[in-house]
Amino acid sequence: MIDVREIKTNTLSHSYKNGHTITFQPFILKQGQPCLITGKSGSGKTTLLHLLCGLLRPQRGAVHIFGTAIYQLPNRALDHFRGTSIGIIFQKPHLLPSLTVQENLTLAQMLAGLKKDTARQHDLLNKLGILEKANSYPVQLSQGQAQRVAIARALINRPKLLVADEPTSSLDDSNAESVLNLLITQTVDNETSLIIATHDQRIKSRISTLYQL
Amino acid sequence: MTLFYLVRKNVSHHLSSCVLSIILCSLGIATLCLILLVSTQLNEQLEKKSRHIDLVVGAKGSPLQLILNSVYHVDNPTGNISLKEAHQLSKNPFVKMAVPLAMGDNYQGYRIIGTDSNFLKLYQVTVATGRWFTKDFEIVIGASVARKAGLQIGDKIISAHGLSSSEDLHETHPYWVVGILGDSKNIPDNLLLTKLTSIWHMHDHMQHEGHAGEEDPLHLIAPSEGEEEITSLLIQYKNPAAIAAFPQMVNKKTNLQAASPAIESSRIFSLLGIGFDSLQILSYLLMVMAGGGIFINLLNNLKNRKYELAIMRTMGASRMKVFMLTIIEGTYITFIGTIIGLLLAHLALFFITIYSNNEMVHPFYFIRQELLIMLIGCLVGFIAAMVPAMKSYSTQLSETLAK
Incomplete structure (x- = not known):
């Protein structure tokens, strides 16, 4: 039975290029809930995240995100689904250096095939406390600010699922704290599911749902 | 925001690495265009001056x-x-x-x-x-x-x-x-x-x-x-x-x-032709070098931008979009070079007419072949961008992002 209000996989497996095969137990997460994926480094956290957000086709198994079997979609439709329904945050912000903060957000809207929404951009930047940086270029931002822009970029299209891969590992305590707060409040407010892969102890104390590898 | 806007911002951001390609391309185009302008006008002048004489x-x-x-x-x-x-x-x-x-x-x-x-x-x-x-x-x-x-x-x-x-x-x-x-x-x-x-x-x-x-x-x-x-x-x-x-x-x-003026005029042209031909080869050489420069440039940039492109893919860009982005970038660089080259050719001709004080060639005489030259210029960029574009097309998303 497929539930449109949950993210659900059956047993997934992936083979690395070196021949090593990794298997993941079924994963279920209700809409609007946060969840941590933890494990030693090299345990496959990133691989599972990529499988969950449509970046890596599993060798075996299926991924249903709110009722959509994403790996049954044609490539283009999968790209589009990812752009509109999933927000991804990486360890480093990786903003486009040639675009301003606001243009980076516009790019996310454009690539998802949506209209530019300036009000939404301002609203998000304001909530993240970086509105005054809207016309700055990424090189002019501090690491913490850049990571916040990356979060704004992931949230701009109101995704139903937000995925973060070690979002705090390169930040100091105070920045890590505020980034984590942002992630949690933003997802609770918008009924967005949140999956964080991390081995950062600072996060573990805040989110109780664990998926241990 | 369009792909073209993205390319424009990116090129102006990495301008220093594109400048050499732009210069080579504009020199090649300028030489090619100058040869065409001079030979077309000379031909026309020779023909005009002997028109009624059999x-x-x-x-x-x-x-x-x-x-x-x-x-x-x-x-x-x-x-x-x-x-x-x-x-x-x-x-x-x-x-x-x-x-x-x-x-x-x-x-x-x-x-x-x-x-x-x-x-x-x-x-x-x-x-x-x-x-x-x-x-x-x-x-x-x-x-x-x-x-x-x-x-x-x-x-x-x-x-x-x-x-x-x-x-x-x-x-x-x-x-x-x-x-x-x-x-x-x-x-x-x-x-x-x-x-x-x-x-x-x-x-x-x-x-x-x-x-x-x-x-x-x-x-x-x-x-x-x-x-x-x-x-x-x-x-x-x-x-x-x-x-x-x-x-x-x-x-x-x-x-x-x-x-016969007709026969002798064509002989003059076949004599001048050797000079024109060697200049033309030089201009092609410059164009090939420009193309090679763009090729290496894009390939180098790709290494640095792989992650950037992968992020764009995660934001919903299809493979085709990422492919087009690289193609447009290569073509855009040579397009700039081509426009500068055409301007250079006319400017050079302007100074030639001033210094040599002759009335055989006019600097602001435009020929239809200039459109063809523009097309050739853009084609060089297009071809040079082909392999880098294919590479960005076939980039494995998960592998790149996991690094």
Whole structure:
């Protein structure tokens, strides 16, 4: 039975290029809930995240995100689904250096095939406390600010699922704290599911749902 | 926000690494365009200046020299021919019009030509102010000559012996300017026209003074033993049938030489062609280097931007979009180079015309081939971007992001 209000996989497996095969137990997460994926480094956290957000086709198994079997979609439709329904945050912000903060957000809207929404951009930047940086270029931002822009970029299209891969590992305590707060409040407010892969102890104390590898 | 905007921002962000490619491309395009502009215009000018002349008859020698001398007025004459023989030829049924030319003097570097009124009909010019000459030592001047030498009707001018030197002046026989020709944008603009007899009398007189005679290197007009001579005869045919028969008749049956401007013009071009060809090869080489530069540039950038492109994919960009992004970038860089190159070519031509003071080529003359050149330029970028674009197309998302 497929539930449109949950993210659900059956047993997934992936083979690395070196021949090593990794298997993941079924994963279920209700809409609007946060969840941590933890494990030693090299345990496959990133691989599972990529499988969950449509970046890596599993060798075996299926991924249903709110009722959509994403790996049954044609490539283009999968790209589009990812752009509109999933927000991804990486360890480093990786903003486009040639675009301003606001243009980076516009790019996310454009690539998802949506209209530019300036009000939404301002609203998000304001909530993240970086509105005054809207016309700055990424090189002019501090690491913490850049990571916040990356979060704004992931949230701009109101995704139903937000995925973060070690979002705090390169930040100091105070920045890590505020980034984590942002992630949690933003997802609770918008009924967005949140999956964080991390081995950062600072996060573990805040989110109780664990998926241990 | 469009892909093009993204490319533009990216290129201006990495401008320093694109500059070399842009410069190489613009130099290649400029060379290519300059060659085309000059050769097209030269060709047009050569063709225009010989348009109504089907054949030139002169003394035996190099046919190319005869054409250069009598049609384009640049080289020395091949020798003289007798007026009597020339008259006989002009009565031939093939001949519609025959214009005698007698040269040997100049005024400030402009040639003085002894001729008759058929000259005006051949070049389709009219006397704009004043009148046509009727007496010896009356002279009608071309529009350019009047403008540049500042001559007016009624002015007295002193000619110099030879086709270009200004040392040996005919001070005892000044010419009267009686007319100025209309602007024809053609050969007559830079000539001074007078009666055949003026030329003869001028040199008759000189011989009496023991001036020219045997040491004359130019075979200039001088009546010897009472026989009147001219330099050459410009001929217009009555019908195309003459093209095959008439020159052959002249070359075989008389001791004169017939040369066709069409044939000789194309020979001039095949001679110039070697120079044009080597320049063209140079321009292609520059273009290939520009293409190689862009190729290496994009490939290098790709290494740094792999993650960037992968992030764009996670935000919903399809493989095709990422592919197009790289293609547009390569094409855009050469497009900038091409536009700069075309501007450079016209600018270079502008300075060439200023410094060489010639009227053969015009800097702001645009030809249709320039569009083709633009297309070639963009194509170079397109091809150079192909492999990097394919690489970005086939990038494994998960692998790149996991690094």
